[in-house]
Amino acid sequence: MAVAYSAGADSTALLLAAQRRWPGQVVALHVHHGLQAAADGFESHARAVCALHSIALRVSHVQAAHSPGESPEAAARDKRYATLAQMAQQAGASAVLLGQHADDQAETLLLALSRGAGLPGLAGMPERFERHGVVFGRPLLGLAAAPLRAWLQAAGHAFVDDPTNTDVRYTRNRIRALLIPAWDACFPGFRPLLARSARHAAEAQRLLDDLAQLDLAHTGEPPAVAALQTLRRERQANALRHWLRQRHGVAASAAQLGELLDQIADCRTRGHRIHIKVASGFVDRAGERLRYTPPI
Secondary structure: OEEEOOOEHHHHHHHHHHHHHOOOOOEEEEEEOOOOOOHHHHHHHHHHHHHHOOOEEEEEEOOOOOOOOOOHHHHHHHHHHHHHHHHHHHHOOOEEEOOOOHHHHHHHHHHHHHOOOOHHHHOOOOOEEEEOOEEEEOOOOOOOHHHHHHHHHHHOOOOEOOHHHHOOOOHHHHHHHHHHHHHHHHOOOHHHHHHHHHHHHHHHHHHHHHHHHHHHHHHOOOOEHHHHOOOOHHHHHHHHHHHHHHHHOOOOOHHHHHHHHHHHHHOOOOOOOOEEEEOOEEEEEEOOEEEEEOOO
Protein backbone atom coordinates (compact mmCIF):
# COMPACT_ATOMS: atom_id res chain seq x y z
CA MET A 1 0.00 0.00 0.00
CA ALA A 2 1.30 3.45 -0.92
CA VAL A 3 0.45 6.82 0.61
CA ALA A 4 0.98 10.15 -1.13
CA TYR A 5 2.95 11.96 1.55
CA SER A 6 3.51 15.70 1.23
CA ALA A 7 4.63 16.03 4.90
CA GLY A 8 1.58 18.21 5.63
CA ALA A 9 -0.93 17.48 8.37
CA ASP A 10 -3.46 15.53 6.30
CA SER A 11 -1.02 13.19 4.59
CA THR A 12 0.89 12.71 7.87
CA ALA A 13 -2.28 11.57 9.64
CA LEU A 14 -3.09 9.25 6.74
CA LEU A 15 0.43 7.81 6.57
CA LEU A 16 0.59 7.05 10.28
CA ALA A 17 -2.91 5.53 10.26
CA ALA A 18 -1.98 3.35 7.28
CA GLN A 19 1.22 2.23 8.99
CA ARG A 20 -0.78 1.27 12.07
CA ARG A 21 -3.29 -0.63 9.90
CA TRP A 22 -0.67 -2.36 7.70
CA PRO A 23 2.58 -2.34 9.70
CA GLY A 24 5.65 -2.81 7.53
CA GLN A 25 3.60 -2.88 4.31
CA VAL A 26 3.32 0.84 3.61
CA VAL A 27 5.49 2.96 1.32
CA ALA A 28 5.37 6.78 1.41
CA LEU A 29 5.55 8.59 -1.94
CA HIS A 30 6.84 12.17 -1.80
CA VAL A 31 6.73 14.39 -4.89
CA HIS A 32 9.12 17.36 -4.84
CA HIS A 33 7.47 19.85 -7.23
CA GLY A 34 10.28 22.38 -7.25
CA LEU A 35 7.73 25.20 -7.26
CA GLN A 36 8.76 26.92 -4.04
CA ALA A 37 11.81 27.39 -1.84
CA ALA A 38 10.20 25.46 1.03
CA ALA A 39 10.06 22.25 -1.02
CA ASP A 40 13.53 21.13 0.10
CA GLY A 41 12.42 21.46 3.72
CA PHE A 42 9.32 19.37 3.03
CA GLU A 43 11.49 16.58 1.66
CA SER A 44 13.87 16.71 4.63
CA HIS A 45 10.94 16.53 7.04
CA ALA A 46 9.41 13.61 5.12
CA ARG A 47 12.69 11.70 5.31
CA ALA A 48 12.97 12.32 9.07
CA VAL A 49 9.41 11.21 9.82
CA CYS A 50 9.68 8.06 7.72
CA ALA A 51 12.99 7.15 9.32
CA LEU A 52 11.50 7.69 12.80
CA HIS A 53 8.55 5.38 12.06
CA SER A 54 10.46 2.85 9.92
CA ILE A 55 8.36 3.60 6.84
CA ALA A 56 9.81 3.08 3.36
CA LEU A 57 10.02 6.35 1.42
CA ARG A 58 10.35 7.09 -2.28
CA VAL A 59 11.04 10.65 -3.47
CA SER A 60 10.67 11.99 -6.99
CA HIS A 61 11.79 15.45 -8.16
CA VAL A 62 9.65 16.90 -10.94
CA GLN A 63 9.27 20.21 -12.71
CA ALA A 64 5.57 21.06 -12.65
CA ALA A 65 5.74 24.42 -14.41
CA HIS A 66 2.62 25.13 -16.46
CA SER A 67 2.35 25.88 -20.15
CA PRO A 68 1.00 29.22 -21.44
CA GLY A 69 -2.75 29.32 -20.93
CA GLU A 70 -2.70 26.33 -18.56
CA SER A 71 -3.75 26.56 -14.92
CA PRO A 72 -0.71 26.29 -12.59
CA GLU A 73 -2.77 24.25 -10.13
CA ALA A 74 -3.99 21.87 -12.86
CA ALA A 75 -0.48 21.43 -14.28
CA ALA A 76 0.96 20.60 -10.85
CA ARG A 77 -1.92 18.23 -10.09
CA ASP A 78 -1.62 16.34 -13.38
CA LYS A 79 2.14 15.99 -13.01
CA ARG A 80 1.71 14.84 -9.42
CA TYR A 81 -0.76 12.07 -10.33
CA ALA A 82 1.43 10.84 -13.16
CA THR A 83 4.47 10.78 -10.89
CA LEU A 84 2.63 9.07 -8.03
CA ALA A 85 1.34 6.40 -10.42
CA GLN A 86 4.83 5.74 -11.76
CA MET A 87 6.34 5.57 -8.25
CA ALA A 88 3.59 3.21 -7.04
CA GLN A 89 4.13 0.87 -9.97
CA GLN A 90 7.87 0.85 -9.35
CA ALA A 91 7.23 0.06 -5.67
CA GLY A 92 4.78 -2.74 -6.54
CA ALA A 93 1.97 -1.01 -4.63
CA SER A 94 -1.61 -2.02 -5.42
CA ALA A 95 -3.09 1.42 -4.67
CA VAL A 96 -2.22 4.97 -3.66
CA LEU A 97 -4.05 6.65 -0.78
CA LEU A 98 -4.59 10.42 -0.88
CA GLY A 99 -5.10 12.67 2.14
CA GLN A 100 -8.02 14.87 1.00
CA HIS A 101 -10.65 15.24 3.72
CA ALA A 102 -14.15 16.65 4.21
CA ASP A 103 -12.96 20.27 4.18
CA ASP A 104 -11.24 19.70 0.85
CA GLN A 105 -14.44 18.20 -0.54
CA ALA A 106 -16.46 21.19 0.69
CA GLU A 107 -13.98 23.60 -0.91
CA THR A 108 -14.18 21.66 -4.17
CA LEU A 109 -17.98 21.86 -4.25
CA LEU A 110 -18.07 25.57 -3.40
CA LEU A 111 -15.47 26.23 -6.07
CA ALA A 112 -17.55 24.26 -8.58
CA LEU A 113 -20.68 26.23 -7.65
CA SER A 114 -18.83 29.53 -8.06
CA ARG A 115 -17.82 28.50 -11.58
CA GLY A 116 -21.28 27.36 -12.64
CA ALA A 117 -20.14 23.76 -12.98
CA GLY A 118 -22.33 20.95 -14.21
CA LEU A 119 -22.85 17.58 -12.58
CA PRO A 120 -19.25 16.35 -13.04
CA GLY A 121 -17.99 19.34 -11.06
CA LEU A 122 -20.74 19.17 -8.46
CA ALA A 123 -19.94 15.49 -7.89
CA GLY A 124 -16.76 16.65 -6.18
CA MET A 125 -13.84 14.33 -5.58
CA PRO A 126 -14.59 10.60 -5.86
CA GLU A 127 -13.54 8.27 -3.08
CA ARG A 128 -11.94 5.95 -5.62
CA PHE A 129 -10.70 6.47 -9.18
CA GLU A 130 -8.12 5.15 -11.61
CA ARG A 131 -5.47 7.16 -13.42
CA HIS A 132 -2.37 6.14 -15.34
CA GLY A 133 -3.17 2.50 -14.64
CA VAL A 134 -3.19 2.92 -10.86
CA VAL A 135 -6.07 2.93 -8.33
CA PHE A 136 -6.26 6.01 -6.09
CA GLY A 137 -8.35 6.21 -2.92
CA ARG A 138 -9.41 8.99 -0.54
CA PRO A 139 -10.25 7.32 2.78
CA LEU A 140 -10.45 10.60 4.76
CA LEU A 141 -13.26 12.28 2.79
CA GLY A 142 -15.67 11.72 5.68
CA LEU A 143 -13.40 13.41 8.25
CA ALA A 144 -12.96 17.14 8.83
CA ALA A 145 -9.51 18.73 9.02
CA ALA A 146 -9.72 19.91 12.64
CA PRO A 147 -9.93 16.44 14.28
CA LEU A 148 -7.02 15.22 12.15
CA ARG A 149 -4.80 18.08 13.30
CA ALA A 150 -5.98 17.69 16.89
CA TRP A 151 -5.01 14.00 16.86
CA LEU A 152 -1.56 14.77 15.45
CA GLN A 153 -0.91 17.50 17.99
CA ALA A 154 -2.17 15.43 20.92
CA ALA A 155 0.10 12.55 19.91
CA GLY A 156 3.08 14.85 19.30
CA HIS A 157 3.40 14.05 15.60
CA ALA A 158 5.18 16.76 13.63
CA PHE A 159 4.05 18.05 10.26
CA VAL A 160 4.76 21.01 7.99
CA ASP A 161 2.46 23.83 6.88
CA ASP A 162 2.68 24.78 3.23
CA PRO A 163 3.00 28.61 3.14
CA THR A 164 1.11 28.77 -0.16
CA ASN A 165 -2.04 27.50 1.61
CA THR A 166 -2.57 30.98 3.07
CA ASP A 167 -1.93 32.84 -0.19
CA VAL A 168 -5.32 34.38 -1.01
CA ARG A 169 -4.30 35.02 -4.61
CA TYR A 170 -5.52 31.46 -5.16
CA THR A 171 -9.29 31.03 -5.32
CA ARG A 172 -9.34 27.84 -3.25
CA ASN A 173 -7.42 29.58 -0.46
CA ARG A 174 -9.91 32.47 -0.43
CA ILE A 175 -12.72 29.94 -0.10
CA ARG A 176 -10.86 28.27 2.78
CA ALA A 177 -10.08 31.51 4.60
CA LEU A 178 -13.28 33.47 4.02
CA LEU A 179 -16.18 31.40 2.73
CA ILE A 180 -15.84 28.17 4.72
CA PRO A 181 -15.87 29.95 8.14
CA ALA A 182 -18.92 32.01 7.12
CA TRP A 183 -20.72 28.91 5.83
CA ASP A 184 -19.85 27.07 9.05
CA ALA A 185 -21.23 29.95 11.14
CA CYS A 186 -24.54 29.89 9.25
CA PHE A 187 -24.85 26.10 8.81
CA PRO A 188 -22.91 24.17 11.47
CA GLY A 189 -22.26 20.61 10.38
CA PHE A 190 -22.58 21.50 6.69
CA ARG A 191 -19.70 19.30 5.50
CA PRO A 192 -21.52 15.94 5.45
CA LEU A 193 -24.52 17.63 3.83
CA LEU A 194 -22.38 18.96 0.99
CA ALA A 195 -20.83 15.51 0.68
CA ARG A 196 -24.32 14.02 0.36
CA SER A 197 -25.13 16.50 -2.41
CA ALA A 198 -21.91 15.46 -4.17
CA ARG A 199 -22.97 11.81 -4.02
CA HIS A 200 -26.38 12.69 -5.48
CA ALA A 201 -24.67 14.58 -8.32
CA ALA A 202 -22.33 11.66 -8.97
CA GLU A 203 -25.27 9.24 -9.14
CA ALA A 204 -27.11 11.51 -11.56
CA GLN A 205 -23.99 11.84 -13.73
CA ARG A 206 -23.67 8.06 -13.93
CA LEU A 207 -27.24 7.87 -15.24
CA LEU A 208 -26.47 10.55 -17.83
CA ASP A 209 -23.38 8.61 -18.87
CA ASP A 210 -25.51 5.51 -19.36
CA LEU A 211 -27.96 7.52 -21.48
CA ALA A 212 -25.08 8.97 -23.52
CA GLN A 213 -23.77 5.49 -24.26
CA LEU A 214 -27.22 4.46 -25.51
CA ASP A 215 -27.49 7.56 -27.69
CA LEU A 216 -23.97 7.12 -29.08
CA ALA A 217 -24.86 3.55 -29.99
CA HIS A 218 -27.61 5.14 -32.09
CA THR A 219 -25.46 7.90 -33.64
CA GLY A 220 -22.29 5.86 -33.96
CA GLU A 221 -18.84 7.14 -33.06
CA PRO A 222 -17.82 9.62 -34.23
CA PRO A 223 -21.45 10.78 -34.12
CA ALA A 224 -23.36 11.04 -37.38
CA VAL A 225 -24.91 14.49 -37.81
CA ALA A 226 -28.25 13.19 -39.12
CA ALA A 227 -28.58 10.73 -36.23
CA LEU A 228 -27.80 13.47 -33.70
CA GLN A 229 -30.57 15.59 -35.19
CA THR A 230 -33.14 12.91 -34.26
CA LEU A 231 -32.37 13.52 -30.56
CA ARG A 232 -33.64 16.34 -28.40
CA ARG A 233 -31.11 19.14 -27.95
CA GLU A 234 -30.47 18.15 -24.32
CA ARG A 235 -29.65 14.58 -25.32
CA GLN A 236 -27.44 15.80 -28.14
CA ALA A 237 -25.51 17.89 -25.62
CA ASN A 238 -25.17 14.99 -23.21
CA ALA A 239 -23.98 12.60 -25.92
CA LEU A 240 -21.46 15.11 -27.30
CA ARG A 241 -20.07 15.89 -23.85
CA HIS A 242 -19.60 12.19 -23.23
CA TRP A 243 -17.98 11.60 -26.63
CA LEU A 244 -15.54 14.49 -26.22
CA ARG A 245 -14.67 13.58 -22.63
CA GLN A 246 -14.31 9.81 -23.08
CA ARG A 247 -12.74 9.65 -26.55
CA HIS A 248 -10.68 12.82 -26.57
CA GLY A 249 -10.25 13.88 -22.93
CA VAL A 250 -11.61 17.40 -23.48
CA ALA A 251 -14.59 19.36 -22.21
CA ALA A 252 -16.49 21.97 -24.19
CA SER A 253 -17.51 25.18 -22.44
CA ALA A 254 -21.22 26.00 -22.28
CA ALA A 255 -20.77 28.60 -25.02
CA GLN A 256 -18.82 26.22 -27.26
CA LEU A 257 -21.33 23.42 -26.82
CA GLY A 258 -24.25 25.77 -27.48
CA GLU A 259 -22.66 26.98 -30.71
CA LEU A 260 -21.91 23.40 -31.78
CA LEU A 261 -25.54 22.40 -31.20
CA ASP A 262 -26.72 25.42 -33.23
CA GLN A 263 -24.44 24.42 -36.11
CA ILE A 264 -25.71 20.84 -35.98
CA ALA A 265 -29.31 22.07 -36.06
CA ASP A 266 -28.56 24.21 -39.14
CA CYS A 267 -26.73 21.41 -40.96
CA ARG A 268 -29.33 20.37 -43.56
CA THR A 269 -27.31 20.09 -46.76
CA ARG A 270 -24.49 17.81 -47.87
CA GLY A 271 -22.02 20.66 -48.17
CA HIS A 272 -22.91 22.45 -44.92
CA ARG A 273 -19.75 23.18 -42.92
CA ILE A 274 -19.38 22.64 -39.16
CA HIS A 275 -16.30 24.11 -37.52
CA ILE A 276 -15.93 25.23 -33.90
CA LYS A 277 -13.11 25.45 -31.39
CA VAL A 278 -13.49 23.08 -28.41
CA ALA A 279 -10.84 23.14 -25.67
CA SER A 280 -7.57 23.54 -27.60
CA GLY A 281 -8.76 21.64 -30.71
CA PHE A 282 -11.64 21.80 -33.17
CA VAL A 283 -14.86 19.92 -33.91
CA ASP A 284 -15.73 19.90 -37.59
CA ARG A 285 -17.70 17.89 -40.11
CA ALA A 286 -16.00 15.05 -41.98
CA GLY A 287 -18.49 13.64 -44.46
CA GLU A 288 -21.62 12.68 -42.56
CA ARG A 289 -19.95 12.60 -39.14
CA LEU A 290 -18.34 14.92 -36.64
CA ARG A 291 -14.61 14.86 -36.07
CA TYR A 292 -12.46 16.21 -33.25
CA THR A 293 -8.99 17.38 -34.23
CA PRO A 294 -6.55 18.02 -31.36
CA PRO A 295 -3.95 20.80 -31.62
CA ILE A 296 -0.83 20.02 -33.61
